Amino acid sequence: MKKTWLVFTLLITLLASVLPLTASAQSVAWKGNQSYYPLGTNYAWYDYGNDFSNASFNANWNTIKTQIDDMAAKGVKTVRWWVFAGMMSAPNFSGSGLGSTVTGLPDGWVQNMVTATDYLHSKGMKAYYCFVAHDMDMAWNQWSNHEDIVSNTTVQNSYFNNAIKPIVQALGNHDGIMGWDIINEPEWMVRDEDGGGAGNTQAQPQARTAFTLGQLRTFIKNNVDFIRPYVTQPISVGSASAKWVGKEYNFYSGLGLDFYDFHWYDWYTPYFDPTVTPASSLGLDKPVIIGEIFANPAAQYTGTTTPKNHYSIGEKIYLNGYAGYLVWTWNDQNSVQVAKDHVAPHLNNLMNQYAEMGRVTSNSISYEAEHATVSGSYTLHPNEAGYEAYSARGCVSLWNAPNTAVRYGVNATSTRNHSLQVHYANGDSTAKVMDLYVNNTKVNTLTFNATGSWGTVGSVNVTVGLQAGANTIELKRSGTHSLNFNMDKIVLQ
Known part of the structure; x- marks a missing residue:
């Protein structure tokens, strides 16, 4: 069963890396x-x-x-x-x-x-x-x-x-x-x-x-x-x-x-x-x-x-x-x-x-966090019971560590600005903060406000510039800010 899931994950990751952001x-x-x-x-x-x-x-x-x-x-x-x-x-x-x-x-x-x-x-x-x-x-x-x-x-x-x-x-x-x-x-x-x-x-x-x-x-x-x-x-x-x-x-x-x-x-x-x-x-x-x-x-x-x-x-x-x-x-x-x-x-x-x-x-493409490259301190929840509120019934729980990050590989057919939605759940009472990197360059700092419960998914919207071809979008822990929240997916339009 684990081997089957691994093959499926690799397939989804490959597809996400080659799909164009067009109709x-x-x-x-x-x-x-x-x-x-x-x-x-x-x-x-x-x-x-x-x-x-x-x-x-x-x-x-x-x-x-x-x-x-x-x-x-x-x-x-x-x-x-x-x-x-x-x-x-x-x-x-x-x-x-x-x-x-x-x-x-x-x-x-x-x-x-x-x-x-x-x-x-x-x-x-x-x-x-x-x-x-x-x-x-x-x-x-x-x-x-x-x-x-x-x-x-x-x-x-x-x-x-x-x-x-x-x-x-x-x-x-x-x-x-x-x-x-x-x-x-x-x-x-x-x-x-x-x-x-x-x-x-x-x-x-x-x-x-x-x-x-x-x-x-x-x-x-x-x-x-x-x-x-x-x-x-x-x-x-x-x-x-x-x-x-x-x-x-x-x-x-x-x-x-x-x-x-x-x-x-x-x-x-x-x-x-x-x-x-x-x-x-x-x-x-x-x-x-x-x-x-x-x-x-x-x-x-x-x-x-x-x-x-x-x-x-x-x-x-x-x-x-x-x-x-x-x-x-x-x-x-x-x-x-x-x-x-x-x-x-x-x-x-x-x-x-x-x-x-x-x-x-x-005209959008979703990239699941559980299929991204995750580093630092985290727990992966792929298609698990109890996570029905999340896309594909899965997410990544991000914990406090200096190098905690989620890195997505995406592809664009032309050089232009795209709308980026970051979907997450924050059941704590305090906001979480992460830095946003596009192609290894810091472009923004995002704040993830409380969503009310761990079963309630919210989103942060921002515009990012992508180049034609392969790109990376990465969310990294910002300074000493506390993480301890769940990353669901990103959506690009």
């Missing part, structure tokens, strides 16, 4: 120190590109709320919602053709977005707002000629300052926002010789302007750089297919995106089926979600995964390491297959089976 491969880093697995649907609009003008919003909001209520009942936790779409109705421009600059937004636009986001949040849901779509550059779009926001610096800057900025200023820290999608399926705007599909009429109409890949990448990078200071939520791009997100090309690496997003329809299943192909095969440096997937697998999926429903397919995608799952589309009047008819009870069943799906989780 898992199956979630998106959200608002700094948390993670989120988006699970839900594309709305994607009620009034295409005009949902948030006063005229449209006031006329349709009650209907939209009813649809949101239906989504909530059927397990939707994330709603991808198009903002400007093909730019036929918004934002406002100084003219109707190329070279026209953005002058602002229709009346009420920002406040109506806030109202919609507030309502989603009240239902336990989050919005994933997509600003524009490749539709703005399609030959069929005779109502908008403003695709030069991609390539004309003056037009682009007016778009950033007069359309994007008011929105991200109002919603950039809202808990009802899952993230921001810069542009939907921009590959249909990229010239064929760069690997895009601007001339590919099989899946989309031909583009008016075939942009270079360099122009698209610059546009996306400029968006990221402009939006980033205003928002705490992650930023991405909704790619038309895995083809452009690692399968054949990697259009979006090095642009500062927080996660990748590709869309999966059956036309690409013969080349890439995420139910049988792990996310790791794409060789990406960030988590990747599937931001659009066919509404009715039974009728729209020809792959091998069975049964053909959203539980089976969603589960396979989750277990293959993808970080999100959004069905197309709730409200497409042009399609006989809509998400509202096919997601129940599957999304709710997925959340019942997998705790991470559709939920915010703490």
